Amino acid sequence: MIERGKETVKNATIFGKLLRSRSTLLWAILVILIIFMCFKTSTGGSVSSVMSTGFLAEGNIRGIFLSIVVQGMMLIGLTCLIIGGEIDLSVGAQATVSAMLFAELCQSAPQLPWGVNVAICMALGVGIGLIYSFLVNVLKFMSFIATIGTSAVLSGLAMVWTNANIISIRQASFNAMGKIAFFGRLPLLFLFMMAILIVFAYIMSNTPYGRSIYMLGGNRTAARLAGLNPDHIRIKLFVQNSVLACVAGIFWASQMKLASPSAIVAALPDLSAITAAILGGVAFMGGKGNLAGAFAGMLLLNVFENMLNVLRVQPYWNIFAQGALLIAALVFDHISAEQHKRTLLKESMLDRLLT
Amino acid sequence: MKNKMKNKDFLKSKMFTLLVLEAALIIIFSIWARSIGNNFLTANTFLNLANSLVVTAFLAIGAGCLLISGEIDLSTAAVGAFGGVIVATAIRYWDLSWPLAVLLTLLLCAAFGAANALLVTRFNFQSFIATLAMASVAKGLMMFASVPPDGDNPIHVSFRSPGLEFVGGGKIGVLPFPVILIAIAFVVYGLLMSKTKFGRRTYMVGGNHRAAWLSGIDPKIILLILFINSSVLGGVSGVLASARAMQGGLQALGSAQFTGLTAAVLGGISFGGGTGGMGGAFVGLLIINTFQTGMQIVNVNAFWSNAFSGLILIAALAMDYFSNRAKTKIGS
Numbered sequence: 001m002i003e004r005g006k007e008t009v010k011n012a013t014i015f016g017k018l019l020r021s022r023s024t025l026l027w028a029i030l031v032i033l034i035i036f037m038c039f040k041t042s043t044g045g046s047v048s049s050v051m052s053t054g055f056l057a058e059g060n061i062r063g064i065f066l067s068i069v070v071q072g073m074m075l076i077g078l079t080c081l082i083i084g085g086e087i088d089l090s091v092g093a094q095a096t097v098s099a100m101l102f103a104e105l106c107q108s109a110p111q112l113p114w115g116v117n118v119a120i121c122m123a124l125g126v127g128i129g130l131i132y133s134f135l136v137n138v139l140k141f142m143s144f145i146a147t148i149g150t151s152a153v154l155s156g157l158a159m160v161w162t163n164a165n166i167i168s169i170r171q172a173s174f175n176a177m178g179k180i181a182f183f184g185r186l187p188l189l190f191l192f193m194m195a196i197l198i199v200f201a202y203i204m205s206n207t208p209y210g211r212s213i214y215m216l217g218g219n220r221t222a223a224r225l226a227g228l229n230p231d232h233i234r235i236k237l238f239v240q241n242s243v244l245a246c247v248a249g250i251f252w253a254s255q256m257k258l259a260s261p262s263a264i265v266a267a268l269p270d271l272s273a274i275t276a277a278i279l280g281g282v283a284f285m286g287g288k289g290n291l292a293g294a295f296a297g298m299l300l301l302n303v304f305e306n307m308l309n310v311l312r313v314q315p316y317w318n319i320f321a322q323g324a325l326l327i328a329a330l331v332f333d334h335i336s337a338e339q340h341k342r343t344l345l346k347e348s349m350l351d352r353l354l355t
Numbered sequence: 356m357k358n359k360m361k362n363k364d365f366l367k368s369k370m371f372t373l374l375v376l377e378a379a380l381i382i383i384f385s386i387w388a389r390s391i392g393n394n395f396l397t398a399n400t401f402l403n404l405a406n407s408l409v410v411t412a413f414l415a416i417g418a419g420c421l422l423i424s425g426e427i428d429l430s431t432a433a434v435g436a437f438g439g440v441i442v443a444t445a446i447r448y449w450d451l452s453w454p455l456a457v458l459l460t461l462l463l464c465a466a467f468g469a470a471n472a473l474l475v476t477r478f479n480f481q482s483f484i485a486t487l488a489m490a491s492v493a494k495g496l497m498m499f500a501s502v503p504p505d506g507d508n509p510i511h512v513s514f515r516s517p518g519l520e521f522v523g524g525g526k527i528g529v530l531p532f533p534v535i536l537i538a539i540a541f542v543v544y545g546l547l548m549s550k551t552k553f554g555r556r557t558y559m560v561g562g563n564h565r566a567a568w569l570s571g572i573d574p575k576i577i578l579l580i581l582f583i584n585s586s587v588l589g590g591v592s593g594v595l596a597s598a599r600a601m602q603g604g605l606q607a608l609g610s611a612q613f614t615g616l617t618a619a620v621l622g623g624i625s626f627g628g629g630t631g632g633m634g635g636a637f638v639g640l641l642i643i644n645t646f647q648t649g650m651q652i653v654n655v656n657a658f659w660s661n662a663f664s665g666l667i668l669i670a671a672l673a674m675d676y677f678s679n680r681a682k683t684k685i686g687s
Contacts, residue, residue, distance in 0.1 A: 089487075135669070139676050142626060144483050148429075149668040152613055156662025164658065271491060274484075284484060314502075316509060320495025326488040327474065334478045 022281035026296040033303050037310065055310055061185045064306050066178075066255050070095070070264070071298060072193045073248035075273045076200050077241030079294040082277055083204070084237045085217040085286030086136065086143040090151035091273065092265040094128055094242055095249030096158045102250050103167035103259035106174070114174045118250055125246035128154075129239030136238070137231045151270075158261040168258040178254030189251050196244075201291040213237065217286025268322065275326040276301050283337075284330060301325070369623040369678065373638045377645060384649035393652050400648060405534045407644045409599070410608065412537040412637075413592040414615030416544050417585035419636040422619050423548065424578060425561040425628025426475065426482040428585045432612035433490035434467045435593030436605070437497040442594050443512035443603025444500050446519070453518040461590045467493060468586030472579040501605060512603040523598025533595055545633035557581065561628025613664045618643055621671040625679065643667060 037055040055061075074091040081088055098121045105117040128150075135146040169175060180188040204210035215223040216233050224230055248269075253259045280297030282289030305318055365371055381395070388395035414431050421428050438460045445456035467489060474485040498509040525532045548554035559567040560574045567574055596607045622639030624631030646667070647660050 139673055141669075141672055141676075145427075145626060145672065146669065148613075149665040149672070152610070152665025152668070153662050154665075156658060156660075156665065159658040160656055160662060163656070268491070271487065275488075284481070314499075314507070316495050316498030318495070319491055319498065323488040323491030323493075323495065326491070327485070330480055330484070330488075331474075331478050334480075 023293040023296045026280065026293070026300050030296065030300050030303060033300070033307065037303070037307055055306070058184045060306065060310065062181055062187060064302050065181075065185070065187050065190045068298065068302055069187065069189045069193050069255070070248045070252045071269050071272055071276070071302070072190075072197060072295070073244050073251060074269055075276055075294055075298050076197055076291065077244035078270075078273045079277045079280075079282055079289070079291055080200065080204065080213060081143075081237050081241050082274070082282050082284065083217045083286055083289055084213045084233065085220065086234060086237060087274070088132070088147045088238070088241055088245075089144055089270050090147040090154060091241070091245040091248070092267070092269045093151040093154035093158070094125065094245040095252060095269070096259075096261060096264045097154045098124055098246035098249035099253040099259040099264065100158050100161055100167065100261060102253055103169050104161070106169050106171050107167055110170070114171045118247075121246045121250055122243050125243035126239055128246075129242035130235070132238040132242065133231075133235040137234055151265075155261070155265050162261060164261055166258050166260045169253060174254055175257045178251070178257070189254065193251075197291060197295060204291060209233075209236070214287055217283075217288075219287070268319070271322055271326065272301060273298070275322060275329065278326060278329045278333065283333065370635060370638065373622065373635065373642065377638060377642050380642060380645050380649065384645070384653065387649075387653045391653060393654075395649065395652055400652065402531075403651075404641075404644055404648045406531065407648055408537060408640060409531075409533040410592045410596050411611050411614040411618065411644070412640060413540065413588040413595070414608075414611055415618040415636050415640045416540060416633065417588035418615045419619040419622070419624050419631070419633060420544065420548065420557065421482075421581050421585050422616075422624045422626065423561045423628055423631060424557045424574075424581050425564065426578060426581070427616075427626075428471065428486045428582065428589075429483055429612065430467065430471065430486040430490040430493060431585055431589035431592075431615065432608040433493040433497070434464050434586050435589035435591075435596070435611070436607045437467075437493045437500070437593065438464045438590035439593035439597035439607045440497045440501045440512055440603035440605070442519075443514045443597050446516050447512055447514040448504060453516045457519075457594055460594055461587050464586045464590030464593075465583045468583035469579065471586065472575075472582035475582070476575040476578055498605065501603060509605060511605060513601060514603070515601065519594075519598040520601065523595060523601075533599075536595075541633055541637050548633055553577075553580075558629055561630075563629070610661055610664055613668060614640070614643055617664060617668040617671055620668065620675060623675075625675045626672070639671075 034055070074095070078088060078091060101124060102114075102117050102121050105112070105120060106114060132143070132146065132150070135141045135150075136143050178187075178189060182188070182191075204213065212223070212228050212233055215226065215228060216230055220230060249259075249264065252264055256263075276298035277289065277294040278284055278297070279300065280289065280293030280295065282294055304321070308318055308321070309315075385395040394400075414435070417431055418428060441463055442453075442456050442460040445451045445459055446453060449456075451459065471482070471486055471489055474480045474489075475482045501509045501512050503510060503512075522532060527535060548557065556567070556572050556577055559570070559572060560577050564574055592611070593608060597603045600607075618640035619631070619636045620626065620639070621642060622631060622635030622637070624636060643664075646663070650660055650663075651657075
């Protein structure tokens with residue numbers, strides 16, 4: 001029996017762990033997809049044509065990065081929320097309202113520096129987050145139904161605001177921020193998003209606050225008995241999620257130079273972010289997963305979507321694939337969790353028999 | 356004496372509160388409409404009200420039954436829109452007769468329900484995420500189904516069928532045919548839920564899943580039936596929407612998802628299951644539709660209605676929370 005135990009320890013070296021982890025699988029699929037795309041979509045055989053046409057072309061790569069910027073901001077907040085055992089189905093609507101507010105402020109008070117407007121939008125995010133945590137903490141709503149309701153309220157308000165018209169933004173420096181890209185391919189906003197992602201990944205894995213989120217998501221009662229205050233953690237989670245969603249809306253506005261009351265929600269970013277997180281190994285019931293995996297999931301999702309575009313597959317298959325992928329990822333999760341449970345059970349039974 | 360008790364119970368019941376709310380809404384809107392020179396209390400208004408019930412009523416029934424069993428289905432509107440396009444495509448491009456087309460549509464919708472039930476019971480999905488993903492799948496398939504044989508892009512499918520035209524807008528006497536259909540549906544489902552074995556078992560599954568299982572009820576089968584039921588009812592409302600417009604529209608049933616859910620919750624069917632009934636769901640539906648029709652008559656911007664539908668859902672949930680809290684306080 002003791003020998004068996006040693007064997008298990010030996011298998012769990014860092015290398016083995018890396019091989020078995022979800023993100024390694026995702027990165028591998030991602031690399032294969034990208035290599036496939038580079039050769040499939042370029043018109044000629046030479047290296048230069050690979051770089052200038054098809055998948056690796058400047059416009060295409062920038063397009064992927066720009067959609068990742070908006071989704072990524074939402075992904076960060078949502079991943080933390082899901083790990084903490086809650087969910088928010090209104091990040092798209094929050095981003096919309098924030099973008100509308102920002103554009104409105106820019107239009108009605110152009111003399112104000114736009115940094116102030118960003119701060120006001122972030123304050124809006126804090127407000128929304130506080131409302132959500134009130135609904136969930138005090139009124140005991142399930143978070144999905146509370147946020148479905150508020151999603152309708154927010155996107156409805158955005159439509160009422162301008163009678164479904166767009167507002168264009170004329171602040172040159174703000175629009176430039178969405179346009180700057182290094183090497184023609186790597187947008188500045190993407191680097192912003194990556195920086196925030198890294199900060200949050202650090203917070204989640206290395207601070208007491210981050211670990212308490214895992215504990216809350218893993219076992220609520222245990223977390224409370226261990227002296228954590230679930231209500232306080234949930235307030236922080238909802239507020240940070242809403243602020244990130246509001247900043248995502250501003251990033252979207254900066255890329256498009258306008259704010260639209262329907263465009264962000266129509267792209268279903270909420271569902272994409274959730275799918276990405278689940279694909280990346282975040283457990284839907286909370287307590288498991290990390291931001292690196294979720295980010296890999298999102299890259300994969302976006303490259304896949306882009307592949308469908310470049311190969312001229314009709315866009316409605318994208319919508320179909322989004323749902324189908326989410327279901328597939330969850331089924332996969334369930335099966336692997338069940339297998340894990342079964343092996344644990346078998347080992348403990350064996351141990352009992354042998355001793 | 357006994358009769359008096361009964362009266363008192365009724366005065367305290369949720370039904371009474373809802374009826375008072377409905378009456379208050381009618382009074383408020385009549386005064387508001389009068390003040391801007393319109394008239395609310397006309398026969399036309401009530402006909403509009405009845406017509407606006409048509410599409411959402413079936414969604415409310417499906418959502419209500421599922422909520423009683425403790426689950427939720429967020430895909431009914433998308434499945435309904437899919438059904439609406441399928442029935443149009445079947446009649447226009449596949450040359451099916453309309454009863455056959457409707458049958459095919461409902462069968463396909465039932466498949467979605469079965470898939471939802473499989474995910475929830477076999478793979479332990481939370482029902483909201485399973486059905487949310489299924490909604491996306493249904494939406495993609497709907498667009499695929501609406502692509503004409505000689506084209507590339509999804510487009511509204513218009514069709515001609517006198518039979519379906521009658522189903523969607525025909526009249527028997529003064530009453531529109533679909534309104535009669537709704538009345539029958541509410542009565543049938545009301546009896547099904549309150550008087551039959553199946554109905555009682557549904558309440559039991561919703562009230563305490565494990566206790567139901569221990570007492571010999573198989574929750575999986577109950578949930579399978581209910582999910583299929585909800586998808587089929589979604590399909591029925593999709594067919595009715597198409598029959599009224601003579602067109603399978605890509606935007607059909609857009610916000611109807613909420614209306615159905617909200618009506619059920621407003622009518623006293625609480626999240627978590629085991630309580631409420633079809634009568635409450637009907638009055639809840641009536642309140643929401645009175646509100647929406649009223650807003651149209653007093654000329655409020657149509658975009659407000661979307662915002663309000665979410666607000667009413669949250670208000671209904673909050674009401675539910677407070678009434679539950681009051682109950683447990685009395686109990687303890």
